[in-house]
Amino acid sequence: MKVIADLCVVPLGIGVSVSREIAACERILTEAGLKTRLHAYGTNIEGEWDDVFAAIKRCHEAVHAMGVPRISTNIRVGTRTDREQTMDDKVRSVEEKLKQ
Numbered sequence: 001m002k003v004i005a006d007l008c009v010v011p012l013g014i015g016v017s018v019s020r021e022i023a024a025c026e027r028i029l030t031e032a033g034l035k036t037r038l039h040a041y042g043t044n045i046e047g048e049w050d051d052v053f054a055a056i057k058r059c060h061e062a063v064h065a066m067g068v069p070r071i072s073t074n075i076r077v078g079t080r081t082d083r084e085q086t087m088d089d090k091v092r093s094v095e096e097k098l099k100q
Helices: 019-031 049-065 087-099
Strands: 002-012 035-039 042-048 070-078
Touching: 002 019, 002 049, 019 035, 019 042, 019 049, 042 049, 049 070
Parallel strands: none
Antiparallel strands: 002 042, 002 070, 035 042
């Protein structure tokens, strides 16, 4: 099943900056072959359900291995059965309506 997910990984107990840990997650998602779009408070991910959630698990494992004692993650997930839809399709649909 195809899924579009919005992932926000929040490493806790390491200070204010978490960009090093987020970069590690971005590498994992890319290496998994998933389409991603980084944004200011997370990452949109597009791919097969099992692949997306396996990569999220690897993100947690990698961030813990970097010495982070605690991680809080927010995930929003969307699936469709009526047709395939990509992240680009969703954004394009809104942008077209903004032009009207």
